[in-house]
Amino acid sequence: MSETTKERQVIFWRLLSATFTMEPSQSNLESLTEEIVDSIDMPRDIMDSREAPETLMERYPEVKPDFDAIEAMFAPAEEGKEKVLDDESDLRRGLAYSKILLSVMGPNSMAREMSAAGYSEWCKAVGMFEKCLGFAPGSLRSGRPGMMGPGVSGMTPGVSDADLQAGLKTLEGDIIKRMKLREVLKDDRMAAQLSPSIELVEELLRDKSNLSGNALKNAKMLIRSYVDQVAEVLKTQVRQAVKGRVDRSIPPKRVFRNLDLKKTLWKNLTNYDPNEKKLYVDRLFYRQTGSKTMPEKLIVVVDQSGSMLNSMVQTAILASIFSSLPRVDVVLIAFDHNFVDLTDWVRDPFEVLMRTNLGGGNEGPKAMTYAQTKIVEPKHTTMVWISDFYEFHNDRPLFEMIKAVKESGVRFIPVGALQSSGYFNLNEFFRVRLKEIGTPVLSGNIKKLIHELRDLL
Numbered sequence: 001m002s003e004t005t006k007e008r009q010v011i012f013w014r015l016l017s018a019t020f021t022m023e024p025s026q027s028n029l030e031s032l033t034e035e036i037v038d039s040i041d042m043p044r045d046i047m048d049s050r051e052a053p054e055t056l057m058e059r060y061p062e063v064k065p066d067f068d069a070i071e072a073m074f075a076p077a078e079e080g081k082e083k084v085l086d087d088e089s090d091l092r093r094g095l096a097y098s099k100i101l102l103s104v105m106g107p108n109s110m111a112r113e114m115s116a117a118g119y120s121e122w123c124k125a126v127g128m129f130e131k132c133l134g135f136a137p138g139s140l141r142s143g144r145p146g147m148m149g150p151g152v153s154g155m156t157p158g159v160s161d162a163d164l165q166a167g168l169k170t171l172e173g174d175i176i177k178r179m180k181l182r183e184v185l186k187d188d189r190m191a192a193q194l195s196p197s198i199e200l201v202e203e204l205l206r207d208k209s210n211l212s213g214n215a216l217k218n219a220k221m222l223i224r225s226y227v228d229q230v231a232e233v234l235k236t237q238v239r240q241a242v243k244g245r246v247d248r249s250i251p252p253k254r255v256f257r258n259l260d261l262k263k264t265l266w267k268n269l270t271n272y273d274p275n276e277k278k279l280y281v282d283r284l285f286y287r288q289t290g291s292k293t294m295p296e297k298l299i300v301v302v303d304q305s306g307s308m309l310n311s312m313v314q315t316a317i318l319a320s321i322f323s324s325l326p327r328v329d330v331v332l333i334a335f336d337h338n339f340v341d342l343t344d345w346v347r348d349p350f351e352v353l354m355r356t357n358l359g360g361g362n363e364g365p366k367a368m369t370y371a372q373t374k375i376v377e378p379k380h381t382t383m384v385w386i387s388d389f390y391e392f393h394n395d396r397p398l399f400e401m402i403k404a405v406k407e408s409g410v411r412f413i414p415v416g417a418l419q420s421s422g423y424f425n426l427n428e429f430f431r432v433r434l435k436e437i438g439t440p441v442l443s444g445n446i447k448k449l450i451h452e453l454r455d456l457l
Contacts, residue, residue, distance in 0.1 A: 011036065018102055054124055070132045116179065116184045140161070297329045299382070300330065304335060320352075378410045
């Protein structure tokens with residue numbers, strides 16, 4: 001084993017030690033790492049877990065190329081060439097990478113109380129971590145649909161992209177819970193340092209009734225910012241999914257802009273006169289442009305109990321996007337121990353969320369009874385029911401109501417709690433019985449719901 005390889009091992013053993021605060025061996029590893037840092041002429045501050053990577057690069061611009069070169073550590077070797085790692089530049093990259101990892105998962109992220117500035121620095125460090133692994137900015141942390149980059153699948157044995165994403169989301173949720181949000185929100189400067197995320201939105205929505213004045217204003221700003229970010233991604237997916245398909249049963253309009261010149265020439269070649277060198281056209285061909293239209297009504301019913309926050313956010317946004325499409329009448333209903341009709345605000349997902357009250361309860365039958373009053377033409381109606389299907393009623397009246405709605409001709413789409421990761425918890429009774437009647441519950445991935453709506457509508 002070469003000397004450089006041994007030094008690389010020291011750097012990463014020291015990283016593990018610092019991350020998990022293994023005190024007995026830490027002093028030896030610290031001194032050994034200091035020797036390595038001095039030997040390659042890097043500042044010792046790169047070992048300081050309290051200093052953010054961004055701050056370090058501002059103070060020592062000479063180390064920025066080492067951070068920029070981290071991606072090369074994960075890049076596969078060129079075909080026919082062996083990847084060379086044993087050199088000084090690799091040690092410098094290793095120290096830079098360990099600095100980022102320590103900022104993301106080290107002692108700073110475990111502080112008993114987290115400030116807005118500390119949270120902002122953590123988010124920036126995660127951004128660097130994502131860049132190192134080849135992800136689009138913010139995608140690994142948020143997991144928002146359409147944001148994921150190529151990632152490092154298959155390049156990190158034992159750790160998948162999903163594992164990394166789940167770990168970061170859990171860590172972020174824990175950090176946010178340790179923040180004194182009410183105090184932070186009162187200060188515009190501190191509130192501006194917060195990075196909008198589903199975990200932050202959840203805390204804000206749960207606490208919104210206790211906020212007022214400047215704190216409420218900043219909370220609304222953060223919620224709207226997150227909603228706008230997610231909406232931008234979902235709009236693209238919906239536009240692609242619901243683009244009208246050509247309906248071959250509709251005769252093409254005989255207007256000049258629909259003239260298919262290629263087909264017209266091809267079909268009339270038999271009329272070509274070689275003597276006159278003229279092509280006589282006795283039949284024109286036109287392109288078919290008639291598209292199948294969407295149904296007249298889309299009824300979206302979403303469980304807004306405490307465990308369904310992610311679903312409520314994404315459903316509100318999705319409903320607003322579909323409501324903006326032509327010839328679609330969207331009805332949005334939320335329920336927990338009771339139900340509320342949010343249709344009047346369906347075009348503004350922010351207003352929808354501000355009118356929800358996350359809590360317990362799961363009175364699906366009440367919501368279904370109301371939703372049935374919105375069905376006018378069953379064959380032109382689609383109902384999307386988003387829930388984990390845990391009911392308080394032992395006789396499960398909701399299942400019989402769903403069955404009746406489906407038998408009336410309504411397209412019924414049951415969806416597990418919408419999650420970016422696709423994970424969802426589901427009542428086993430409903431999972432089995434809904435599958436038996438031909439309406440299996442979709443996994444909780446919003447992409448699948450969009451594509452299912454495309455196929456049905």
